[in-house]
Ligand code: HEC
């Protein structure tokens with residue numbers, strides 16, 4: 001009898017006690033925001049960050065307020081709804097907490113529901129993925145709906161830590177190269193805005209994401225502020241020291257074949273693939289293996305010479321940005337810095353934690369003709385990733 005009551009009571013208690021925390025993100029409505037915009041500010045144009053520091057410093061919009069509170073007269077979502085203050089990302093546990101506290105909160109909008117009609121949110125609650133509409137290149141079409149101009153994919157929320165200051169390739173497919181374009185895209189993709197953001201607002205959001213709170217680690221913060229580039233920490237325990245070897249550039253440092261350079265996000269000369277060192281897009285067989293179980297779509301590519309190429313994939317990633325079928329299922333190689341805090345992993349959130357990530361790589365290794373990862377090797381690599 002006691003057991004029967006304890007679950008709902010503790011849930012209720014959690015919601016009441018944690019209300020300000022658990023419902024702040026993903027659960028709450030927007031806080032009222034003062035008007036930060038000059039009514040006649042020009043609409044967003046595709047210009048670089050340089051414009052940020054120019055004339056209007058005096059009436060500069062407040063980036064923190066815009067990121068955390070501004071809804072652009074839309075569906076109630078802000079950047080903070082998905083990029084939580086604890087990790088910059090969004091986990092299934094955070095989605096579930098938000099749902100317990102307010103199942104009508106801004107995270108739960110029809111455009112990210114299972115059927116896009118707002119009936120249920122099972123995918124979002126289980127995988128913490130949102131739905132992303134990607135325009136199809138001119139010579140691509142969907143076999144199931146030849147007139148479609150866009151295809152839709154379930155993707156996880158990458159962290160806003162580190163990347164805004166230390167990368168220029170944004171999104172899992174690299175489709176944005178400035179933070180202003182990214183923010184403009186995010187507002188239109190997620191927030192159903194009732195008004196257009198101004199370029200000054202987009203710049204303020206960009207700059208806010210480059211402030212000191214948006215780093216997972218002091219080394220990265222110092223580098224962004226002009227200090228030396230981060231290097232691989234030496235490790236202290238035997239497991240960490242063994243784990244480090246997987247990232248040291250060499251033939252046998254296999255993680256480092258793709259996670260090289262200061263950000264651990266580019267290929268090295270040891271990768272046995274027809275890609276130059278420093279490449280940023282490749283496949284780790286995440287779409288190929290489709291452990292997330294996302295619906296596989298059939299894409300027809302017109303090669304322009306009377307032939308077509310058919311690509312069956314749950315998410316072809318980079319190929320939809322470049323139009324090049326040879327890049328089907330390529331994704332941006334993400335940094336491993338800070339990854340210990342931002343489970344789940346991969347563009348589709350298919351690896352729930354570091355153990356599942358290692359299980360995935362053990363499968364990947366075997367597909368490319370390498371031995372599987374033993375449990376000891378997995379534990380070493382995880383021990384080392386705890387230092388990054
Ligand atoms: C509904 C959830 C949601 C909201 C709201 C949201 N984002 Fe995101 N954000 C995502 C997802 C999902 C991606 C990755 C999508 C992809 O790669 O196709 C992403 C990617 C990003 C990235 C790129 C990170 C990287 O590693 O490349 C940045 C930066 C970012 N968002 C900033 C913002 C800003 C700024 C806002 C507010 C204007 C915002 N986001 C609102 C879900 C959200």
Ligand code: HEC
Pocket residue numbers: 172246254255256257258259281282283284286287331332333334335336339342344345346347348357361381
């Ligand atoms: C052949 C290139 C390649 C190799 C080798 C490789 N990775 Fe990756 N890694 C990638 C790519 C590409 C992604 C993004 C895949 C996706 O989302 O579809 C990725 C994603 C990741 C992520 C997810 C980060 C996130 O934020 O979701 C982690 C962590 C990671 N790799 C760690 C490792 C470790 C540890 C090893 C060695 C066991 C390794 N990688 C080997 C290319 C590689």
